[in-house]
Amino acid sequence: MSAGAALPRRLPPLAGLAALAAVPLVGLGNYHLHLAITILIWGFVYTAWSIMGRFGMVSLGHGAFLGIGAYVTAMLWNAFGLAPWIGIPIALALAVLMAFVIGYPCFRFRIVGHYFALVTLALGEVVRLTIVALRDHTGGSLGMTVEGVAGGTSLLALQFGDRGAFFYLALAVWLGGLWVWRLVDRSMLRYALEAASEDEDAAASIGVDVTRAKLAITMLSAAMTALGGALYAQYQLYINPETVSGIGISLQIVFAVIAGGLYVQAGPTVGAVITLLLAETLRVAVGHDVHGLDGTIYGLLLVLFIIYMPQGVSGFALALWRGLRDGGARRADAGAAAR
Amino acid sequence: MMLEVANLTRRFGGFTAVSRVSFALEEGEILGLIGPNGSGKSTTFNMIAGMLRPTEGSIRFAGEEIGGLKPVEICHRGIGRTFQIPRPFRRLGILENVVTAAYFGQRERVSRARAQAQAEEALALVGLPADPRAEVAGLGAAGLKKLELARALATQPRLLLADESLGGLDESEMDQAADMLGRIRRDKGITIIWVEHIMGVLMRVVDRVIVLDHGEKIAEGTPRAVAEDPKVIEIYLGAERVAFAGDRPA
Ligand SMILES: Nc1ncnc2c1ncn2[C@@H]1O[C@H](COP(=O)(O)OP(=O)(O)O)[C@@H](O)[C@H]1O
Ligand SMILES: [Mg+2]
Numbered sequence: 001m002s003a004g005a006a007l008p009r010r011l012p013p014l015a016g017l018a019a020l021a022a023v024p025l026v027g028l029g030n031y032h033l034h035l036a037i038t039i040l041i042w043g044f045v046y047t048a049w050s051i052m053g054r055f056g057m058v059s060l061g062h063g064a065f066l067g068i069g070a071y072v073t074a075m076l077w078n079a080f081g082l083a084p085w086i087g088i089p090i091a092l093a094l095a096v097l098m099a100f101v102i103g104y105p106c107f108r109f110r111i112v113g114h115y116f117a118l119v120t121l122a123l124g125e126v127v128r129l130t131i132v133a134l135r136d137h138t139g140g141s142l143g144m145t146v147e148g149v150a151g152g153t154s155l156l157a158l159q160f161g162d163r164g165a166f167f168y169l170a171l172a173v174w175l176g177g178l179w180v181w182r183l184v185d186r187s188m189l190r191y192a193l194e195a196a197s198e199d200e201d202a203a204a205s206i207g208v209d210v211t212r213a214k215l216a217i218t219m220l221s222a223a224m225t226a227l228g229g230a231l232y233a234q235y236q237l238y239i240n241p242e243t244v245s246g247i248g249i250s251l252q253i254v255f256a257v258i259a260g261g262l263y264v265q266a267g268p269t270v271g272a273v274i275t276l277l278l279a280e281t282l283r284v285a286v287g288h289d290v291h292g293l294d295g296t297i298y299g300l301l302l303v304l305f306i307i308y309m310p311q312g313v314s315g316f317a318l319a320l321w322r323g324l325r326d327g328g329a330r331r332a333d334a335g336a337a338a339r
Numbered sequence: 340m341m342l343e344v345a346n347l348t349r350r351f352g353g354f355t356a357v358s359r360v361s362f363a364l365e366e367g368e369i370l371g372l373i374g375p376n377g378s379g380k381s382t383t384f385n386m387i388a389g390m391l392r393p394t395e396g397s398i399r400f401a402g403e404e405i406g407g408l409k410p411v412e413i414c415h416r417g418i419g420r421t422f423q424i425p426r427p428f429r430r431l432g433i434l435e436n437v438v439t440a441a442y443f444g445q446r447e448r449v450s451r452a453r454a455q456a457q458a459e460e461a462l463a464l465v466g467l468p469a470d471p472r473a474e475v476a477g478l479g480a481a482g483l484k485k486l487e488l489a490r491a492l493a494t495q496p497r498l499l500l501a502d503e504s505l506g507g508l509d510e511s512e513m514d515q516a517a518d519m520l521g522r523i524r525r526d527k528g529i530t531i532i533w534v535e536h537i538m539g540v541l542m543r544v545v546d547r548v549i550v551l552d553h554g555e556k557i558a559e560g561t562p563r564a565v566a567e568d569p570k571v572i573e574i575y576l577g578a579e580r581v582a583f584a585g586d587r588p589a
């Protein structure tokens with residue numbers, strides 16, 4: 001009975017997954033495959049942000065973790081020939097350490113809301129400025145190229161000359177992100193954080209260690225974000241401080257998640273689609289050179305979303321669908337009653 | 340002794356909210372803590388519950404000093420508390436509020452299934468349905484007080500601190516709530532300190548009463564003895580008549 005009931009419910013996601021897995025096989029061409037990979041990577045990064053953002057812990061500095069993930073992995077490879085299989089865990093550990101060092105005092109002394117956002121805002125910039133300052137090792141603001149392997153493909157170096165292969169890597173990581181989102185959603189940690197986000201004293205009075213719960217989710221989010229940064233570096237084989245750290249990318253993450261939907265599993269990925277469409281439209285419409293225009297437009301849209309659609313596109317769509325379904329059911333009931 | 344408070348003092352700047360208050364509590368007792376508004380009842384509670392650090396004095400629970408410990412630690416040691424103004428988690432459902440308390444509120448780790456069972460039991464004890472879909476928004480004043488109590492009970496306390504649990508309730512709701520505290524003590528063997536600024540219903544249920552005024556303990560004894568104490572009558576005469584045995588201020 002339960003298996004019979006579960007199957008139809010599982011059918012749409014399974015069909016969706018099958019369709020996704022087939023994407024590289026249908027001959028989309030490099031450009032569209034590139035867009036798909038970009039959506040998966042950023043969808044993962046945005047999901048990473050949202051697992052803590054949904055509890056009112058709005059970080060404006062996730063570029064810091066992204067930058068650590070990208071740069072540490074790339075630098076270890078370029079300088080010491082350390083494969084990403086070792087470089088990525090090191091980068092993740094550093095991101096987690098940074099999350100702890102920043103998070104602990106914030107949570108211990110109850111820096112929440114706007115103040116927390118401000119502290120994290122500085123964090124993203126500190127990492128960007130550090131990358132620029134270490135120009136001898138990082139290439140500074142010119143960025144750095146991840147040294148490619150001969151032939152373009154090496155599993156050891158986590159480099160794939162073939163976009164199709166990279167697509168599957170990105171797909172696996174993105175699915176992993178959704179899985180973590182769901183795990184958190186069903187965990188008691190979510191209860192603790194929902195409680196703490198509303199009333200820290202009341203949460204503490206029933207035994208919730210608020211500092212610990214917040215640290216746990218922040219460190220998880222930082223690790224995932226750093227993984228996203230490393231993946232981005234491995235894909236582009238070129239990184240620069242503007243695209244993987246600093247205020248710009250940090251705010252783009254926030255914009256994307258709020259636009260896509262903060263409280264829905266697919267929301268951050270929808271946000272990745274929206275930001276990509278926006279960026280591509282802008283690129284075609286006004287060319288690449290209008291510096292700062294995309295940031296301005298993101299900012300403006302962010303304000304509009306917060307005012308008119310705070311639950312994001314997917315949250316809005318979900319509410320709409322539920323409204324239609326329940327409204328339909330009510331109309332059917334009313335019809336039955338009238339008869 | 341379950342709880343021994345000695346010379347407990349709390350100052351806010353130059354103002355002394357609680358001044359050298361001492362009392363003790365036997366296991367299984369219900370103690371009433373009364374006094375006019377601003378007399379220091381909540382401050383006393385907050386010091387026992389770890390939300391305020393005592394300026395001076397000691398608090399011993401089950402033989403150990405607990406003054407100055409953090410609220411989480413106090414909760415894990417077996418002291419549950421309610422807030423004077425209910426502070427539910429509105430983003431969680433009613434059952435989820437109480438499950439959270441059962442899951443995190445005990446020193447030894449419990450499984451989710453066990454937390455769920457304990458939450459259902461706590462809800463049954465206060466007379467709220469354990470419907471997983473019921474939301475906090477559907478509760479009135481009396482329901483919120485019950486949720487507050489259920490959440491505290493779910494942490495499996497040995498000592499329950501109930502802060503002005505009856506303000507804002509009508510007469511029959513007050514009687515029900517008083518009976519409920521009596522039942523919690525009888526059935527679960529939980530020791531209770533009940534803070535109330537209305538004397539009436541409280542006098543019916545408690546074993547002993549202490550009276551605070553301007554942060555000082557001015558009387559202690561059986562409900563009847565305290566109600567006849569001239570000092571108590573005097574402080575209560577200003578605002579409202581001494582009321583007990585069904586007689587309530589308007
Ligand atoms: N955090 C605080 N800072 C300054 N004064 C406080 C604080 N908390 C309570 N007080 C004062 O201490 C006195 C006792 O308050 P309280 O314990 O809440 O009284 P009760 O619960 O008996 O009504 C009041 O005069 C109150 O204004
Ligand atoms: Mg009070």
